[in-house]
Amino acid sequence: MTAPTERADAARNRLRILDATRRLLAADGFADLSLDAVAKEAGVGVGTVYRRFHNRAGLVYALIEDNETGFQAAFARYCGDGATPSPADRLRAFLHGLVELVDANRELLLLAEASAPAGRYRSAPFRRHHEQIAGMVAELAPGVDSAYLADLLLMAYTPGLFDFQRTERGWEADRVKRGLDVLVAGIGAVGGVDPAPGLDR
Template structure:
């Protein structure tokens, strides 16, 4: 009977610690984030924080992964309610923009620590696979893996931060830019289908008018 209670307490403590870290990040930025400060904000012992996360990078990656899990759960709910591939891809890309915005400070730190690490991370591979599936459904003739790489470049932390801070673009502008790309993919596929139908019709008409 004791073990399940301990596991539940540990899970609650984890959520309290992550929520406390988010509050500190929002108020003071990453420079002021320390495990001691997080423990005080969360109302737990410092040892509890160190045992679970070991150091500040461990806490950072736990925050990123927790936000990623929330994003995936939200997208799964949206995906079930949106049958069209075009709208599902659009919803996914919009959700990704919101995810990067929420994690911007954390992702910038991760990018600075290991510039190429993003491309080998579990979230990047997961996002790439999801976009490949959606693009393949929306535009079967496209090189889905290459298109997925292009789309994911929009979420490179340094570029995204430059657009938000130096260029002063808001999130809606970034989403509208992604919409243009999705619309282009769908239009290219529709055009390809139309050309295929026209060619097929022409061949059929030719055969019909040929002497029997």
């Protein structure tokens, strides 16, 4: 069964709302963003904004979802360009690209985290990233708990922690990437090794 096609008027309203949000963010910053202001700027009823996005976090995650499109396209090109990369290389490339994506969207992600602290884990980008990383981990190290390790790797992109590392600690994005490389190498090294006795698989 195919997914229902979005009505033309609903699609237009979505674009108007997202464009209005971008204008408000560019003009006034993130702290004062409200759905009422977005509705006024977009020229739609505030109920339309609430029905479509539910809250400020939902609106922000919709912007992030739009920004993710380029990231996914670049990763697909990397995987399909010439020789097929190994699972370790694909995982490293994905994690490195995710560092760039999160860095470019830090303010949006911080705003979403402040609006709905657990919303990130229910967002479409997070679910997609988790599925992709878990799949690559399972290829790299058959037999490990790939779902848990995907959660563990994605913790590196928690907006508050990532921003703290970049601003308070002054770490460059490359330092985060190097740390992730160590984790990927460690996962590859233990692939296929039986878990310690007594541990729940």
